Amino acid sequence: MGVADQLPHALNDPEEFANALAGRRPAVFLDYDGVLTPIVERPEDARMSPEMRDVVRALADRTPVCVVSGRDRSVVQDLMGVTDLVVAGSHGFDIWHPQRGTLQHPAASGFEDLVGELTDRLRREVGGLDGVQVEPKHASVAVHYRRAGSAARNAVADLVRTLLTERPDEIKVTPGKMVYELQPKIDWNKGRAVDYLIDTLGLNRPDLVPVYLGDDVTDEDAFRALRDRGVGVYVGDPTTLDRPTQAHFHLTTVPEVTRLLASLAL
Template sequence: MNRPSALDRWDEIERRLDGRRPAVFLDYDGTLSPIVARPELATLPGETRDVLHRLAARAPVVIVSGRGREDVATLIDVDGLVYAGSHGFDIAGPPLRDGEPPLRLEVGQDLLETIERAAEDLRRELAGIEGMLVEPKRFAVAVHFRLVNESELPRIEAVVDRVVAAHPGLRKAHSKKVFEVRPAQDWDKGRALLWILEALDLDRPEVTPLYIGDDVTDEDAFRALAGRGIAIVVTEEPRETAAEYSLQDTEEVRTFLQRLANLL
């Protein structure tokens, strides 16, 4: 499914933003930083950090990532943003107004010990598989298989399924070359986006939410914006998506954000 380029349709997007206040939501891996073999190698380009600083001075900017919240906040290193880690299960940001408490939401906090035990089981049962990486996060466990021989994938998925079944309250989810074990609650990036809009008093007719992401988990956010915002998928190949527009890669994302910062 082809989606028109957000750069080619910039004039159209500019008209949609005319007289309105954008609220910018961004994924990290594959959107702001290129996908790499191991998560610790995904650094943020300096030019992208610069444009995030410019945007944050002009509009609300929210990072919505599958990474742990503290991890992605450290990688981006831009003050004044809202960070939603673990696909929106862990949200923190500055106060809406002076004298008010900081923005904070933790979904599934009662399952943190269960997640830790699941991480231990996954590490033990997947030890010895070449290229395997089990990444514990506070609200999830990511099982990265990007560097694993494809012949091992059925074994890895069977282990993940077994661990999930042994720990009530958890479920398996999919991302790019990742199985993820997370709380089995009705929560995702789309619900996190809607909660943040309300919490920041941005659920208003004059506000246009704009979301850019590359992962299948971002589709929940795209669907949440149907009829009320602008959704842009980052992909080099046509794919099924609820987004309206597309960008090819992280460099095109940076170019788009530079145009947006210049507009505001």
């Protein structure tokens, strides 16, 4: 596939987007950072706006809505100010349903010791550097360097490479926007999580079409999972995306996401 600026715009090409839905009701999957809230300097400041919260609630009253984020599930719920949606946190390792509680799956547990060891190492060797933030999660650990200088960024990159060299069979790194995420090296990602949710929640029906909105490289797994049976929407400035994408449409800004979700809630 091409880059996002070669994709139709989900709002500016409404007929094409409607054709993709084909009269079916959307089951909506939403990344959090960069989709429901803009990317910000400090991850803890990425709180969903009241307008977006109202739109998401209205959409959830009409159709299934799931949030799929690299953040810890409890952190996403706190930042959203919404606790009655299905949330797949930690790239789908930790999935929670408002009525059924935690949804167990093969990747849901068993990696606590590994994550603890990685967290301790990152905190000890780079956690004290200016602008570096180590964020332990349910089944991974992220090290953010958006506010760090070049020397600190290089130190983080060097440590991540060292850890991968030392434990090549145990861990993998998922790059993001100014963040490295170290995860157990198993076949689980946002795409696998979306597939699991579709099956577990009974969304694999002819009257529903899964629609996924995401902005980061980790969302490509979800776009790929839905390539032939759903609709993927890349969110971001299309002129800055230099990788191929499996998305079908694009939006440029979070306000455009708000408009699209509002239209789906009608």
